[in-house]
Amino acid sequence: MLWPFAVYFLLVLAIAAGMIIISFFLGERHNEKATGEPYESGIKSTGSSRLHFSIRFYLVALFFVVFDVESIFIFAWAIAFRELGWAGYISILIFILILIAALIYLWRLGALDWGTGKRKQINKTGRANG
16 A cells, blocks of 8 residues: 555655756756855845854753743643643653753853853852853
Protein backbone atom coordinates (compact mmCIF):
# COMPACT_ATOMS: atom_id res chain seq x y z
CA MET A 1 0.00 0.00 0.00
CA LEU A 2 3.00 2.32 -0.19
CA TRP A 3 2.97 2.62 -3.97
CA PRO A 4 0.86 5.85 -3.94
CA PHE A 5 3.53 7.53 -1.81
CA ALA A 6 6.27 6.28 -4.13
CA VAL A 7 4.39 7.60 -7.17
CA TYR A 8 3.81 10.93 -5.41
CA PHE A 9 7.49 11.16 -4.46
CA LEU A 10 8.60 10.42 -8.03
CA LEU A 11 6.15 13.00 -9.42
CA VAL A 12 7.47 15.65 -7.05
CA LEU A 13 11.06 14.88 -8.08
CA ALA A 14 10.10 14.95 -11.77
CA ILE A 15 8.31 18.30 -11.45
CA ALA A 16 11.21 19.86 -9.51
CA ALA A 17 13.79 18.55 -11.97
CA GLY A 18 11.63 19.69 -14.89
CA MET A 19 11.36 23.23 -13.52
CA ILE A 20 15.12 23.44 -13.02
CA ILE A 21 15.86 22.11 -16.51
CA ILE A 22 13.29 24.38 -18.20
CA SER A 23 14.57 27.45 -16.35
CA PHE A 24 18.11 26.57 -17.44
CA PHE A 25 17.12 26.57 -21.10
CA LEU A 26 14.61 29.45 -21.02
CA GLY A 27 16.25 31.68 -18.41
CA GLU A 28 18.26 34.79 -19.16
CA ARG A 29 22.03 34.62 -19.29
CA HIS A 30 23.81 37.85 -18.62
CA ASN A 31 26.77 38.82 -16.51
CA GLU A 32 26.80 42.54 -15.91
CA LYS A 33 28.61 44.45 -13.20
CA ALA A 34 25.55 44.75 -10.95
CA THR A 35 24.39 41.14 -11.37
CA GLY A 36 26.27 39.78 -8.38
CA GLU A 37 25.64 42.72 -6.06
CA PRO A 38 22.98 42.65 -3.34
CA TYR A 39 19.92 44.78 -3.97
CA GLU A 40 17.64 45.99 -1.18
CA SER A 41 14.50 47.94 -2.04
CA GLY A 42 16.19 50.10 -4.64
CA ILE A 43 18.89 51.31 -2.25
CA LYS A 44 22.46 50.89 -3.42
CA SER A 45 24.57 48.85 -1.07
CA THR A 46 27.25 50.55 0.96
CA GLY A 47 30.01 48.58 2.60
CA SER A 48 30.18 44.89 3.25
CA SER A 49 27.18 42.75 4.09
CA ARG A 50 29.28 40.74 6.52
CA LEU A 51 28.57 42.40 9.85
CA HIS A 52 29.68 41.20 13.24
CA PHE A 53 26.81 40.81 15.68
CA SER A 54 27.23 40.64 19.40
CA ILE A 55 26.94 37.19 20.94
CA ARG A 56 24.08 38.57 23.03
CA PHE A 57 21.78 38.46 19.99
CA TYR A 58 22.41 34.74 19.70
CA LEU A 59 22.01 34.21 23.45
CA VAL A 60 18.62 35.92 23.44
CA ALA A 61 17.57 33.84 20.42
CA LEU A 62 18.69 30.68 22.20
CA PHE A 63 16.82 31.63 25.38
CA PHE A 64 13.72 32.35 23.30
CA VAL A 65 13.85 28.95 21.61
CA VAL A 66 14.44 27.12 24.89
CA PHE A 67 11.61 28.85 26.73
CA ASP A 68 9.34 28.62 23.69
CA VAL A 69 9.80 24.85 23.49
CA GLU A 70 9.14 24.58 27.21
CA SER A 71 5.90 26.51 26.76
CA ILE A 72 4.84 23.82 24.27
CA PHE A 73 5.36 21.20 26.98
CA ILE A 74 3.27 23.24 29.41
CA PHE A 75 0.54 23.64 26.79
CA ALA A 76 0.50 19.88 26.15
CA TRP A 77 0.19 19.31 29.89
CA ALA A 78 -2.71 21.77 30.07
CA ILE A 79 -4.57 19.85 27.36
CA ALA A 80 -4.19 16.55 29.23
CA PHE A 81 -4.70 18.06 32.69
CA ARG A 82 -7.75 15.99 33.70
CA GLU A 83 -6.25 12.67 32.59
CA LEU A 84 -2.92 13.24 34.36
CA GLY A 85 -4.35 13.96 37.79
CA TRP A 86 -2.17 14.86 40.76
CA ALA A 87 0.90 13.07 39.39
CA GLY A 88 0.79 15.30 36.31
CA TYR A 89 0.26 18.38 38.45
CA ILE A 90 3.28 17.61 40.63
CA SER A 91 5.37 16.82 37.55
CA ILE A 92 4.56 20.13 35.85
CA LEU A 93 5.14 21.96 39.13
CA ILE A 94 8.65 20.50 39.35
CA PHE A 95 9.20 21.34 35.68
CA ILE A 96 8.17 24.97 36.20
CA LEU A 97 10.33 25.25 39.34
CA ILE A 98 13.33 24.05 37.33
CA LEU A 99 12.51 26.67 34.67
CA ILE A 100 12.33 29.40 37.32
CA ALA A 101 15.63 28.24 38.83
CA ALA A 102 17.28 28.37 35.39
CA LEU A 103 15.88 31.83 34.75
CA ILE A 104 17.15 33.09 38.13
CA TYR A 105 20.57 31.58 37.39
CA LEU A 106 20.72 33.31 34.00
CA TRP A 107 19.59 36.57 35.59
CA ARG A 108 22.25 36.39 38.32
CA LEU A 109 24.89 35.46 35.76
CA GLY A 110 24.04 38.60 33.79
CA ALA A 111 23.11 36.78 30.61
CA LEU A 112 19.93 38.85 30.35
CA ASP A 113 21.65 42.23 30.86
CA TRP A 114 22.02 44.37 27.75
CA GLY A 115 23.80 47.23 29.44
CA THR A 116 27.40 48.19 28.81
CA GLY A 117 28.42 47.18 32.32
CA LYS A 118 30.69 44.29 33.17
CA ARG A 119 29.08 40.87 33.25
CA LYS A 120 29.03 39.02 36.55
CA GLN A 121 30.81 35.75 37.10
CA ILE A 122 29.47 33.09 39.47
CA ASN A 123 32.16 31.76 41.80
CA LYS A 124 32.29 28.30 43.40
CA THR A 125 30.18 29.38 46.37
CA GLY A 126 27.32 30.37 44.08
CA ARG A 127 27.69 34.10 44.64
CA ALA A 128 28.09 36.67 41.92
CA ASN A 129 31.39 38.54 41.58
CA GLY A 130 31.54 42.02 40.15
